[in-house]
Amino acid sequence: MTSSYLYAAARTPFGRFSGALADVRPDDLAAHAVTATLAKTPALDPADIGDVVWGNANGAGEDNRNVGRMAVLLAGLPTSVPATTVNRLCGSSLDAALIASRTIETGDADIVLTGGVESMTRAPWVLPKPSRAFPAGDTAAVSTTLGWRLVNARMPEEWTVSLGEANEQLADRFAVGRERQDAFAARSHRLAHAAWDEGFYDDLVVPVAVDARGATLDRDEGIRPGSTAGELAGLAPVFRPDGVITAGNASPLSDGASAVLLGSRAAAARIGADPLARVAGRGVSALDPHLFGYAPVEAANRALKAAGISWRDVGAVELNEAFAVQALACVDAWGVDPDLVNTKGGAIALGHPLGASGGRLLGTLVHRLRASGARWGVAALCIGVGQALAVVLENVTEAGR
Numbered sequence: 001m002t003s004s005y006l007y008a009a010a011r012t013p014f015g016r017f018s019g020a021l022a023d024v025r026p027d028d029l030a031a032h033a034v035t036a037t038l039a040k041t042p043a044l045d046p047a048d049i050g051d052v053v054w055g056n057a058n059g060a061g062e063d064n065r066n067v068g069r070m071a072v073l074l075a076g077l078p079t080s081v082p083a084t085t086v087n088r089l090c091g092s093s094l095d096a097a098l099i100a101s102r103t104i105e106t107g108d109a110d111i112v113l114t115g116g117v118e119s120m121t122r123a124p125w126v127l128p129k130p131s132r133a134f135p136a137g138d139t140a141a142v143s144t145t146l147g148w149r150l151v152n153a154r155m156p157e158e159w160t161v162s163l164g165e166a167n168e169q170l171a172d173r174f175a176v177g178r179e180r181q182d183a184f185a186a187r188s189h190r191l192a193h194a195a196w197d198e199g200f201y202d203d204l205v206v207p208v209a210v211d212a213r214g215a216t217l218d219r220d221e222g223i224r225p226g227s228t229a230g231e232l233a234g235l236a237p238v239f240r241p242d243g244v245i246t247a248g249n250a251s252p253l254s255d256g257a258s259a260v261l262l263g264s265r266a267a268a269a270r271i272g273a274d275p276l277a278r279v280a281g282r283g284v285s286a287l288d289p290h291l292f293g294y295a296p297v298e299a300a301n302r303a304l305k306a307a308g309i310s311w312r313d314v315g316a317v318e319l320n321e322a323f324a325v326q327a328l329a330c331v332d333a334w335g336v337d338p339d340l341v342n343t344k345g346g347a348i349a350l351g352h353p354l355g356a357s358g359g360r361l362l363g364t365l366v367h368r369l370r371a372s373g374a375r376w377g378v379a380a381l382c383i384g385v386g387q388a389l390a391v392v393l394e395n396v397t398e399a400g401r
Helices: 026-038 067-074 089-105 163-174 178-197 265-271 289-294 296-307 324-334 354-372
Strands: 004-011 051-055 083-086 111-119 254-264 277-286 314-319 376-383 387-395
Touching: 004 026, 004 089, 004 265, 004 354, 026 067, 026 111, 026 254, 051 067, 051 089, 051 354, 067 083, 067 111, 083 089, 089 111, 089 254, 089 277, 089 354, 089 376, 089 387, 111 265, 111 354, 163 289, 163 324, 178 324, 254 265, 254 354, 277 296, 277 354, 277 376, 289 324, 289 376, 296 324, 296 376, 296 387, 314 324, 314 354, 324 376, 354 376, 354 387
Parallel strands: 051 083, 051 111, 314 376
Antiparallel strands: 004 254, 004 277, 111 254, 277 387, 376 387
């Protein structure tokens, strides 16, 4: 089989819940990410894109009608460009990229555009449909923004606890205390702010117009550069009266989109660019649903094994910070140098628009590898209902040789 390569990546800034992107539809955010990524490869004829694989977690509102296809049409690509939408919750856009890599490696397509989108602000309330007309009782609207909804009564109760309670249990299991979590969260904000000021994100993030007057969102909206562990220690726990998880050491609800262009080595001439990284290994894992935060441990280990390397070879790690506790538990289990993890900030600061986060991880990782010259990098994230995905990238730029 041939190998698959990453050629370009771009994303929107990530907006806070009910923030600057609140008036922007998710399909428009997705189209913006498509346009921004293809703008990096102007020699590529969009008609040469063999498929588009798009990630989206909620899909209950304006993103309901195969939002990947909507993004292609709204971005003005030829109607001959096909698209599908995949849902692996928080891992959706990373899953999209892994599906694309397999498509390329098996020869089904030479060029595949991937990405993901989520507007958690605009995720609607839904009403369960009655089994017969005009029920006598009341019906409650259910939010589709995050987490379990319309739960099947056959599911064990311990599996369907809130995401926060699941991570409180993780903190108990692995003895990850509040002080470590708050310090990790403050680091995320500090590094994200520094990365923006240093220009790291200038080539990755494309501003989004947010109103008819021409106002734009230029930077990730959730970064709090002045955050300190001491300040975060003053926040009240959210899920247990005596718990350790707060609004400060967990990722916020967010809006945004990301996109990644993949292709074969032979496609470089049509793309008009040299590849940045090779997809060297993939990993997927699953465990009990309430332990989802720990699932990246095995997923990343499997990806490393597939790539034929070990943690000693890894020079950069992008791990989605759904919660500080789960990120710390994974880093501890891997035994990797914490200073290699999320050096440009993570989801606690940048935000976590579910379907878009995997594409963000890939874009950040490949740019970190190019900037540092490191050869190997790992991107991983946990996924609700007990799953995780991971990928190993090999830097194939001159800096990585």
